[in-house]
Amino acid sequence: MLNSIKRATSFVQYILREKIKEGNVVIDATMGNGNDTLFLAKLVGLKGMVFAFDIQSVALESTKNKVSSNKLDSYNIKLINDSHENIDKYIMGTVNAAMFNLGYLPKGDHSIITKASSTIKSILSILSILKPGGIISIIIYYGHDGGKEEKDEVLNFLQKLSQEDVTVMQCNYTNHDNNPPIIIFIEKNK
Numbered sequence: 001m002l003n004s005i006k007r008a009t010s011f012v013q014y015i016l017r018e019k020i021k022e023g024n025v026v027i028d029a030t031m032g033n034g035n036d037t038l039f040l041a042k043l044v045g046l047k048g049m050v051f052a053f054d055i056q057s058v059a060l061e062s063t064k065n066k067v068s069s070n071k072l073d074s075y076n077i078k079l080i081n082d083s084h085e086n087i088d089k090y091i092m093g094t095v096n097a098a099m100f101n102l103g104y105l106p107k108g109d110h111s112i113i114t115k116a117s118s119t120i121k122s123i124l125s126i127l128s129i130l131k132p133g134g135i136i137s138i139i140i141y142y143g144h145d146g147g148k149e150e151k152d153e154v155l156n157f158l159q160k161l162s163q164e165d166v167t168v169m170q171c172n173y174t175n176h177d178n179n180p181p182i183i184i185f186i187e188k189n190k
């Protein structure tokens with residue numbers, strides 16, 4: 001690929017391609033228009049499983065259409081119209097990876113945004129079922145109203161996670177204007 005790091009989504013996918021294998025169980029914690037759901041489904045294949053969450057039914061509609069138009073209807077993709085903080089109600093076993101894309105639904109209602117309290121609750125929930133070596137990616141968009149508060153709280157929470165248990169890496173764009181996204185990877189050590 002010509003530009004692997006110019007777009008946050010491309011860079012995250014570049015790393016996750018190394019980690020996620022066929023047959024894995026994975027989570028798209030912020031489904032939105034389904035781009036990450038689709039990416040994950042293609043990686044885990046027919047033997048894998050994708051759980052995708054969003055609080056907006058319009059996101060489920062958009063993702064459902066994307067799954068169909070990409071001919072992935074026979075894949076194990078569960079679209080869940082609920083907050084990612086309730087992950088433990090839907091997933092009983094362990095998972096290999098999860099993706100978060102914080103902020104609002106592109107081309108949707110910009111006032112419906114991810115919030116620090118539910119994001120943090122969801123990360124903790126996923127960490128409790130994440131396999132050793134498993135990974136969580138988070139892209140933090142924060143240019144919108146309420147975005148900076150979520151960014152600060154989430155980064156503060158991540159800094160306090162034990163280095164015995166997890167490795168947290170933060171990637172920043174140092175020469176991009178207009179609140180460039182922050183990329184986080186959390187890898188479970190054991």
Ligand code: SAM
Pocket residue numbers: 029030031032033034035036037053054055056059082083084085101102103104105106112113114115118119
């Ligand atoms: N990954 C998406 C894509 O490929 O289009 C973009 C995600 S968008 C930046 C953030 C999404 O998170 C929005 O669709 C929003 O409705 C959703 N969201 C907000 N709060 C949520 C919550 N508590 N649980 C699950 N999804 C939530």
